[in-house]
Amino acid sequence: xxxxxxxxxxxxxxxxxxxxxxxxxxxxxxxxxxxxxxxxxxxxxxxxxxxxxxxxxxxxxxxxxxxxxxxxxxxxxxxxxxxxxxxxxxxxxxxxxxxxxxxxxxxxxxxxxxxxxxxxxxxxxxxxxxxxxxxxxxxxxxxxxxxxxxxxxxxxxxxxxxxxxxxxxxxxxxxxxxxxxxxxxxxxxxxxxxxxxxxxxxxxxxxxxxxxxxxxxxxxxxxxxxxxxxxxxxxxxxxxxxxxxxxxxxxxxxxxxxxxx
Ligand SMILES: O=P(O)(O)OC[C@@H](O)[C@@H](O)c1c[nH]c2ccccc12
Numbered sequence: 001x002x003x004x005x006x007x008x009x010x011x012x013x014x015x016x017x018x019x020x021x022x023x024x025x026x027x028x029x030x031x032x033x034x035x036x037x038x039x040x041x042x043x044x045x046x047x048x049x050x051x052x053x054x055x056x057x058x059x060x061x062x063x064x065x066x067x068x069x070x071x072x073x074x075x076x077x078x079x080x081x082x083x084x085x086x087x088x089x090x091x092x093x094x095x096x097x098x099x100x101x102x103x104x105x106x107x108x109x110x111x112x113x114x115x116x117x118x119x120x121x122x123x124x125x126x127x128x129x130x131x132x133x134x135x136x137x138x139x140x141x142x143x144x145x146x147x148x149x150x151x152x153x154x155x156x157x158x159x160x161x162x163x164x165x166x167x168x169x170x171x172x173x174x175x176x177x178x179x180x181x182x183x184x185x186x187x188x189x190x191x192x193x194x195x196x197x198x199x200x201x202x203x204x205x206x207x208x209x210x211x212x213x214x215x216x217x218x219x220x221x222x223x224x225x226x227x228x229x230x231x232x233x234x235x236x237x238x239x240x241x242x243x244x245x246x247x248x249x250x251x252x253x254x255x256x257x258x259x260x261x
Contacts, residue, residue, distance in 0.1 A: 002170060004170075008172055018229070023235060025076060029074050037094065041094045049097045049099050059128045078104040096124075099128070150172060173199070175208065213231045217253075
C-alpha cells in the first residue's frame with residue numbers, strides 16, 4: 001500500500017479524520033520550509049500538500065495566488081523546492097504531496113522531475129491542469145519512482161467519469177467540493193454531501209475533500225462522508241499573518257471522534 005494511503009487509513013482506523021494542509025512552498029522564503037513542515041507535523045497533520053508557485057495558476061483563488069506571487073518574488077522554482085525538501089527530508093516523517101501545474105514539470109523535464117522527487121522522498125504529485133486522459137505521460141515516470149499521481153475529481157462530473165477517475169487515482173482521490181476556484185467559504189452546498197457519498201461508495205482509495213474548508217464545522221460535516229479534508233487558503237493565510245495557531249482548531253476537529261463512513 002502507498003505511504004499516502006497508509007497515512008490516511010491509519011487516521012481513519014483510529015477514529016479520526018485525515019487532515020492535509022496545503023502550503024505554498026517559498027512563501028516566506030524556502031528557508032522557512034523546514035519550520036513550517038515541522039510545525040504541521042507536530043500539530044498532527046496527516047500529510048502536507050506542497051504548492052509550487054506558477055505564473056498562470058488557473059484554479060487558484062486570491063489567497064493562493066497572492067502566496068504564489070510572494071514565493072515567485074523570492075525566485076522559487078520547482079527544482080529549488082525539491083532540493084529544499086531533500087535537505088529537510090530526514091526530519092520530516094509526514095508524506096509530502098507536491099501540487100504543481102504541468103508547465104513547471106515540463107520545463108524541468110519529466111525524468112529530472114521524477115528523479116529529484118524520488119530523492120526528496122516525495123510521496124505523491126497532484127497536477128490540476130493534467131486531465132486523467134493525458135496523465136500517462138507523467139505516471140509513466142512517477143510509477144517507477146514509487147510516487148503516487150493523485151487525481152482531482154469535480155463532483156459535478158458525470159457519475160461514470162467520477163468513478164473512472166477514482167479508480168485511476170493513486171494514494172487518495174482529491175474531491176473538489178465546489179466549482180470554481182480555491183478559497184475560504186462560509187458554508188458548503190447541501191448537494192456536495194450527496195456527491196461525496198456517491199464518490200466514497202465507488203472509490204478504491206481514500207477520498208479527501210478540499211476547496212472552501214475553513215471552519216471546524218466543515219471538518220465535522222465532511223468527516224461523516226469522506227476520509228479527510230484538505231485545507232489551503234485558510235492555512236496559507238494563517239501562516240502569512242504569523243498566526244499559525246489559528247490552524248489548531250481545525251486540526252482538533254479532525255482528531256475528535258467521528259462517525260463511521
Ligand atoms: O484553498 P482551499 O479552498 O482550502 O482549497 C485547497 C486548495 O487551495 C489546494 O488544494 C490547491 C491549491 N491550488 C490548487 C489548484 C487546484 C486544486 C487545488 C488547489
